[in-house]
Amino acid sequence: MKLSVPKALAVKHSVFEKQVLANFAVSDEVRSVLPESGLVRGRIVRCCGDAAISLALSLCARASQQGSWLGVVGVEHLGISCAVEHGIALERVVFVHPPEASRDWSTTVAAAIDGFDLLIVAVPERLSIADARRVQARLASRRSVMIIVDTAVLSQNSFANNSHPFCADLLLDTKTKNWSGTNNGAGFLQHRQIEIKVSGRRVAREQRHLLTCSH
Amino acid sequence: MxxxxxxxxxxxxxxxxxxxxxxxxxxxxxxxxxxxxxxxxxxxxxxxxxxQPDRDRRAFNTVVQAVSEIVPLIEVGEPGVIVFAARGPSRYFGGDAPMAEKLMQTLRSSIMTDSQFGVGVADGRLAAHISAHISAQTQTPFLVEPERTKPWLAGQSVRVLGEFAGIDRETISLLERLGLNLLQDVCKLGESVLAGRFGELGVELHRLARGDEQHPLAVVAPPPEQLCSRAFEEPIVDRQTLLNNVQTMADELSRYFAEHGAICVRLILVFASETGERCERLWYRPQGLTTASIVESAKWQIESWQIKAPISGLQLVADEVRTDTARQLKLWGGATQSDETAAQAVGRLTELLGSNSVQVVKWQGGRDLQDAYQFVSVLHSQGAHSEQVATQQKKFLAQSPQRPKSWRGSLPTPSPGVVFADPPEVRVVDKNQNLLGVSARHELSAEPAYLLMGRTKHKIVSWAGPWPIEEKWWDIARSRRLVRLQLVVEKSASPPDGSVAESSEVQAMLVALEHGQWSIVAIYG
CATH class of the missing domain: 3.40.1170.60 (MutS, DNA mismatch repair protein, domain I)
Incomplete structure (x- = not known):
């Protein structure tokens, strides 16, 4: 027997489904920075600059508290105390150390995409564009969010801006303007002012935001 | 162990x-x-x-091999303990005492180091375990007659439950405070009273105190033949292929039991080689063998067998099956859909990369940034139980001591986002290009002015600290003495002629001085 679904119902259903898989919520601090005021499923966000890790963690924090799993793939030097202070639920974080080779790396990331809603990923330098595209396609079909972090230590940059294998939907370039709290030997680092440059495939016009945060 | x-x-x-x-x-x-x-x-x-469970297993392999030469079917629950049914072997050797003596002799000759081991014979797992420990102290076999086992067990202190049956310390100490010092006291109380006070744990306590075996046998029809054994027309040489086969069979087997609401707690793994040799071993896990743990066991077994000939047959025999009570947890414990998919992904990732590349973290406390949290392999953290990562992990975190708000001597928050395992070496100098030092009272020799990283020179905008660490000064080998500084440096390298660079970008970092060498420990990224 063939069941025919009324058209109106089918439309309603698809609307409902979209609502169920809505954006991941983000904390109030970073909401203003994102164009869709949340992390849209199936997209790639790339954080670079000196506050990349901190920004990536604060993007994930709210969703992690709400029960999403976070996979950290290949990010070697992540400070765990920092993640805790951002509010990441540690019991739902899994650290994965993928192999360096391009093909193995993409297989690993694909497996991680299958299981985790959120991924914080460091991309190896020799990743081929074909593999990157395959990962991106998998990400779109599984509706997870991948956050790529480029950590540039001081002036050394790992990727030139154009040669990155992934074409990020959202590119957040961070620059620390100043830190407050220290005073020549006294005090300790407390607040900082970050300039975030928002660009990317899905952003019509480049925007700049100035953010003061305590991370 | x-x-x-x-x-x-x-x-x-x-x-x-x-x-x-x-x-x-x-x-x-x-x-x-x-x-x-x-x-x-x-x-x-x-x-x-x-x-390190892996190390223990490797070390224990020689013992397992020695015993399996005398007794065909042994059960290895954890490294350090071998359990087997004594009736068959003891009939062969002419009684419990000669068998135990023979076992002691074999062990003595097979183990190189003068280790301490014991052989105990008693009716029931707990009693046998205790008697083996007594035997290890006296270096002679310790036998308890089957009919005398229960009265003997009743006279034992409740502490044996913590040591051999995995009951936690709090419960044991509570029992002692209640005046229940011996197992017979616990036994006398009655099951219903204990169940009323401790819940399921109470029933378990009473059962252990009685000396009964853990799980009544469930009536589940044995799984169909094609699930349990596999003969390879082309014998397998590659170990990974073999393990993959074990994995699929174990998957099917556990699915079969799951459908029947049962779990397998004891399993016989049989490998048959092309040349006609067989390797049988019994595996026991009281909380039930899952796919991951079966594969782990198979790996261990095949490694210890050390056979070069290709494997032509594989058999999984479910020896003891009981109804699955742990499954009830989900009713209120609540593993969500995303927990389940995550657990599956963890399983798949461990398959791909090996268990050491997939890790979770555990808080352990410490002043240093690297010390505060510890990475644990996923499988170790949950006893090779990949199905219930979420609940297990939660339990695991709950067991580890609560993270206090601040740890004495640790750095003030916020914590740095990038922590280096192998800190890059730098030089911190004052304005006259002299390397900064620290006095015995942790005072800096001068104000830091520049950070030299290789050839580049960064101006220090502001700084805070120092935060000293003096650890284990009583132990020369492990003592550490270091100071840490928070620095805010200009991101672009300042020109060598000393003119002021036009730059508004800064980077905060944590540098440490240890053994006269400055290094960047972490970056506020």
Missing amino acids: AAKTNNSACAVVHSQRVVSRSVQAKKFGVEVGMRRRQAQALCPDIEISSF
Whole structure:
């Protein structure tokens, strides 16, 4: 027997489904920075600059508290105390150390995409564009969010801006303007002012935001 | 376990608690579950080693091999303990005493180091375990007659439950405070009273005190033949292929049991080689064997067999099956859909990369950034139980001590986002290009002005600190003395002629001075 679904119902259903898989919520601090005021499923966000890790963690924090799993793939030097202070639920974080080779790396990331809603990923330098595209396609079909972090230590940059294998939907370039709290030997680092440059495939016009945060 | 392989006092410590100790250490009063400090206080010369299940297994393999030459079907629950049904072997050797004697002789000849081991014969798992420990102290077999086992067990202290049956320390100490010092006291109370006070644990306590076996056998029809055995037309040489086969069979088997609401707690794994040799071993896990743990067991078994000939047959025999009570947890414990998919992904990732590349973190405390959290392999953290990662992980985190708001001597928050495992070396200098030093009172020799990183020079905008660490100064080998500074440096390198660079970008970092060498420990990224 063939069941025919009324058209109106089918439309309603698809609307409902979209609502169920809505954006991941983000904390109030970073909401203003994102164009869709949340992390849209199936997209790639790339954080670079000196506050990349901190920004990536604060993007994930709210969703992690709400029960999403976070996979950290290949990010070697992540400070765990920092993640805790951002509010990441540690019991739902899994650290994965993928192999360096391009093909193995993409297989690993694909497996991680299958299981985790959120991924914080460091991309190896020799990743081929074909593999990157395959990962991106998998990400779109599984509706997870991948956050790529480029950590540039001081002036050394790992990727030139154009040669990155992934074409990020959202590119957040961070620059620390100043830190407050220290005073020549006294005090300790407390607040900082970050300039975030928002660009990317899905952003019509480049925007700049100035953010003061305590991370 | 592995610690028992030498004759001095030693203990295996996991997250600051003793998980196992040698017989020598016991003479000093070191008990399982004690804090490391307490153990060291009781026995200052105690040798502490870290908890590494893989190492224990490798070390224990020789013992397993030696015993399996005498007794065909042995059960290895954890490294350090072998259990087998004694009736068959003892009939063969002419009684329990000759068999135990023979076993002692074999073990003595097969183990190189003068380790301490014991052979105990008793009716029931717990009683046998206790008697083996008594035997390890006296170096002679310790036999308890089957009909005398229960009265003998009744006279034991309740502490044996903590040591051999995995009951936690709090419960044991509560029992003692209630005046229940012997197992017979617990037994006398009655099951319903204990169940009323402790819930399911109470029933378990009463059962252990009675000396009954753990699980009544469930009536589940044996799984169909094609699930349990597989013959390869083309014998397999590659180990990974073989393990993949085990994996699929184990998957099917556990699915079969799951459908029938049962779990397999004891399994016989049989490998048959092309040349006609067989390797059988019994695997027991009271909480049920999952796919991951079956594969792990198969790996261990095939490694210890050391056979070169290709494998032509494989058989999984479910020896003991019971109804699955743990599954009830989900009704209120609540593993969500995303927990399940995550658990599956964890399983798949461990398959792809090996268990050491997939890790979770555990808080352990410490002043240093690297020390505060510890990475643990996923499989170790949950006893090879990949189905319930979420619940297990939650439990695991709950067991580890609560993270206090601040740890004395640790850095003020916020914490740096990038922490280097191998800190890059730098030089911190004052304005006259002299390397900065620290006095005995942790005072800096001058104000820091520049950070030299290789050839580049960064101007220090502001700084805070120093935060000193002096650790273990009583122990020359492990003592550490360092100071840490928070620096805010200009991101672009300042030109060598000293003119002011036009730059508004800064980067905060944590640098440390240890053994006269400055290094970047972490970056506020």
